[in-house]
Amino acid sequence: MPLVYAGVCSHAPGITGRKHLVDQASLSIRDEFYKKFDEMRQQIESTRPDAMVVVAAEHFANFFMDNMPAFCMGMADFYDGPIEDEKWLGIAKTRIPGNPELSLRLIKSIMQEVDLAYAQEWKFDHGIIVPLHFLTPKYNLPVIPVNINCQGPPLTPLHRAKIFGEVLRRTFDEVPERIALIGTGGISHWPCTPDSGKINHDWDARFLNQFLNHDLKGMTSYSDEETYTEAGQGGFEIRTFITVSAAANGPGDWHYYTAELPVFAVGCTLARLMIN
Amino acid sequence: MSLYYVQKLIYQINRDENIRRRFDENFNDLLVDYELSDEEIHALKKPDIGLLYVLGVNGQLLMHYAPLFGIEWFDYLAAMKQGIEEHGPVRAGLYAMTGGGKSFAKENE
Ligand SMILES: [Fe+2]
Numbered sequence: 001m002p003l004v005y006a007g008v009c010s011h012a013p014g015i016t017g018r019k020h021l022v023d024q025a026s027l028s029i030r031d032e033f034y035k036k037f038d039e040m041r042q043q044i045e046s047t048r049p050d051a052m053v054v055v056a057a058e059h060f061a062n063f064f065m066d067n068m069p070a071f072c073m074g075m076a077d078f079y080d081g082p083i084e085d086e087k088w089l090g091i092a093k094t095r096i097p098g099n100p101e102l103s104l105r106l107i108k109s110i111m112q113e114v115d116l117a118y119a120q121e122w123k124f125d126h127g128i129i130v131p132l133h134f135l136t137p138k139y140n141l142p143v144i145p146v147n148i149n150c151q152g153p154p155l156t157p158l159h160r161a162k163i164f165g166e167v168l169r170r171t172f173d174e175v176p177e178r179i180a181l182i183g184t185g186g187i188s189h190w191p192c193t194p195d196s197g198k199i200n201h202d203w204d205a206r207f208l209n210q211f212l213n214h215d216l217k218g219m220t221s222y223s224d225e226e227t228y229t230e231a232g233q234g235g236f237e238i239r240t241f242i243t244v245s246a247a248a249n250g251p252g253d254w255h256y257y258t259a260e261l262p263v264f265a266v267g268c269t270l271a272r273l274m275i276n
Numbered sequence: 277m278s279l280y281y282v283q284k285l286i287y288q289i290n291r292d293e294n295i296r297r298r299f300d301e302n303f304n305d306l307l308v309d310y311e312l313s314d315e316e317i318h319a320l321k322k323p324d325i326g327l328l329y330v331l332g333v334n335g336q337l338l339m340h341y342a343p344l345f346g347i348e349w350f351d352y353l354a355a356m357k358q359g360i361e362e363h364g365p366v367r368a369g370l371y372a373m374t375g376g377g378k379s380f381a382k383e384n385e
Contacts, residue, residue: 018349059336064287065280083291088343123291151336153370192335193371194356228373233335 003172004047005180006248007040007272008211008241009135011056012191013126014264016090016133021263029260033268036256037134040270043254044135049180051099051142052135053106053168054128055244057150057185057237061125069117070156071164073110074145075103081124081132089126091133096124099142102177106144109171114164131184141180148243150185150236158220161239165246172247183244185237188230189266195232197262203231204259204267211241212252212271219245234266250274279332279368281310282320286337289344299344325352326359332369 014021015033022030044052061083063069079096082089103118110116124132128145136143148164149156172179187207188200210218219242227235255271285307288295298306307317319327325342329335335356342352366372 021349060287060334061291064284066284084340085343088340151334153373192339192352194329194353194360196335196353225373228370233370 002175002177002179003169003181003247003275004049004178005044005182005272006244006250006275007044007181007270008183008185008244009037009040009131009270010186010264010266010268011127011130011184012189012264012266012268013084013089013130014266015130015268017088017126018263019090022261023263026260029258033256033258033261034134036270040272041135041137043272044180044182047180048178049141050177051102051144052180052182053144053146053172054131055146055148055168055181055183055240056127057240058125058127058147059151061127062119062122063147063149063152065152068149068152069147070149070160071114072117072119072147073103073107074098074120074122074143075100075107075118076120076122079122079124079128079143079145081129083123083125089129091129094139096132096139097142099144099177102142102175103144105175106171109174110167113167127184131182135182148239150239151233153224155224155236156239158222158239158242161242162216162220162246165243168243169247169249181244181247183240185240186231186235187238187241187267187269188232189234190232191234191265193233196265198232199259199262199267200231201259201267203235204257204269207231207238207241208255208257208269208271211245212255214245214249214251214273216242216245245273248273248275250276278311278313278316281312282316282328282331283333283337283369285310285312285320286333286341290337290340323347324359325355326357327363329356329359329371330363330366332366332372334370
């Protein structure tokens with residue numbers, strides 16, 4: 001089975017950039033979260049992937065409102081990151097290997113059903129580099145980035161994120177490479193706004209429950225207005241979870257969540273899905 | 277109102293080394309290349325982070341602009357809150373999407 005791992009994780013820049021601002025009483029929670037992230041790395045490594053496809057929700061690093069694709073996949077030899085200030089993010093600048101030949105095969109196949117943009121140049125922002133920092137810390141696994149527009153409205157519709165996930169899965173099944181798929185984003189949060197640190201626990205619990213139960217109907221039922229009001233603009237990033245859920249076609253079998261690290265500005269979430 | 281160009285300018289300062297150099301060397305000269313109102317130019321130059329937020333600049337752009345002027349994380353958050361108090365609700369862009377641009381800051385307090 002060419003899709004060997006499917007999971008999701010948070011990517012907030014505070015996770016690495018503001019780790020020193022966690023209050024004394026919460027240090028053990030922070031460290032437990034880091035430990036769980038490392039557990040996820042071990043899970044991924046044990047599936048012996050040839051490449052990691054990261055479905056992200058980047059934040060005006062490569063894509064801006066002058067030319068905003070609904071979906072884009074990288075097709076480069078390498079990717080540099082982080083695009084942000086190293087000190088601000090707490091991650092040193094590095095070069096991550098790609099696999100342009102695999103990208104080309106995937107893109108040609110996906111294009112049969114989805115209007116996918118491609119990019120031969122792509123700089124990783126925190127949306128991808130924070131997950132990689134934990135999940136492939138030696139940066140020795142080829143990565144293929146994917147972006148879904150979760151930032152500049154009009155956003156990619158949720159049901160299109162689901163279809164994209166289904167097409168990704170069909171495409172992965174066609175190639176011999178063993179692929180680990182990681183979605184990164186949300187859930188509810190109000191990053192870099194006056195409400196940074198605010199989280200809607202009930203909304204997170206409801207969405208996470210839908211995600212872990214492979215309830216795609218529930219996950220795609222939110223309007224953007226509703227998500228914005230209840231889950232903040234960070235909630236728009238559920239698109240990445242929906243895509244991974246549709247690709248895995250299975251419920252969760254491992255997860256971690258904590259809302260106790262407000263300086264990270266997100267309910268820190270990790271999950272692995274069963275692949276059916 | 278030219279929120280698009282305010283955001284484009286900040287985006288390019290954040291991401292384009294040549295634009296960043298022009299920002300460092302002669303900001304006035306760089307500003308001429310963008311369609312900006314006097315209020316926007318004032319907010320960008322001061323910088324008035326609170327006003328930029330109220331004008332609708334996305335936080336994903338603004339949070340990188342603030343540190344260029346030595347504004348630290350918690351001061352950045354405070355500046356946006358102060359901006360709402362001084363200039364009223366967010367006028368355009370994503371944060372004006374629902375609720376007539378009301379911020380969640382008040383409800384949060
Ligand atoms: Fe994000």
